[in-house]
Amino acid sequence: MHGPHDVGGRDGLGPVIEVFKDPDQPPFRYAFEGRMHALTAMAIAGGAFNLDEQRHGIELMPWAHYTDSNYYEHWLYSVEKLLNDKGIITHEEIDERVRTQPAGSFTANPPKPETLSPLADKMMGVLWAGTPHNVDTDQEPRFAPGDTVRVRNINVASHNRLPGYLNRAVGVVHWHHGAHHDPAASAHRQVDEPNHLYTVRFDKADLWGSEVADGQGDFHLYADLFESYLDPADA
Structure with a gap:
């Protein structure tokens, strides 16, 4: 998980843009974003691909493209790639649809209909219930x-949910969440394999050094990590 999306703990990226700190900004800033969210959810619910495949598709974006595009453009890239790779629709067909789209035909954020179709009703349930x-x-x-663990030094191109800045870090297991499906098995083989999931607590000084940590107040970082990312600290 060391692509352009893995920015945790990375220096030199500058401050967060002020508009993104505004709690009152609309959920969708551009007209296509709500549709992109719905299209992705429908494709997943319909079995075209799964969530981990979609996440991995985003991870495959070229750095320049990723950093010069917004959140839902990342979704668009991944969905188009997956639909093309799976033979559902080609890049050329999408390009032709864009070319022939009438000007001004895209209504921004249309209101929710009073009566929902069966598909829309199903999708509302998926979106709200998860x-x-x-x-x-x-x-x-x-x-x-209470167990002390060390994060493995994982540097792979396959999909995982391990923030790169936690590689080799030592922490303490705070909670065990039971087994959840392994994201790599789901993304690459589309199967549900159990992988125990833990919340692990890390000391700020162990992650960023005492000089940085001293000016950040009293806190610990908690990360949800799969068992396959961890070893006993004394191993």
Whole structure:
């Protein structure tokens, strides 16, 4: 997880743009964003691809393209790539649709209809209820709250949910969430494999050094990490 999306703990990116700190800004800043959210959710619910495939598709964006585009443009890139790769619709067909789209035909953020179609009603349920990713397993967890663990040094091109700045860091297991489906198995093989999930607590000085930590107040960082990312600290 070391692409342009993995910016945690990275220096030199400048301050957060002020508009993004505004709690009253609209949920969708541009007309296409709400549609992009709905299209992605419908494709996942319809079985075209799964959430981890969609996330990995974003990770494959070229750095320059990623950093020069907004959040839902990342979704658009991934969805178009997945639909093309799976033979559902080609890049050329999408380009032709864009070319022939009538000017001014895109209404920004249309209101919710009073009567929903069966598909729309299903999608509202998916969007509001979410999709649980916990998986039943007889496999016992390796760790328990209070155990000291070390994050593995993982540098792979495959999909994972490990922030790069946590590589080799030592922390303490704070909570065990049970087993959830493994994101790599889901993204690359479209199968649900159990992987125990933990919240791990890290000391700020261990992550960023005492000079940086001294000016940041009293806090710890908590990260949700899969068992396959962890080893006992004394191993």
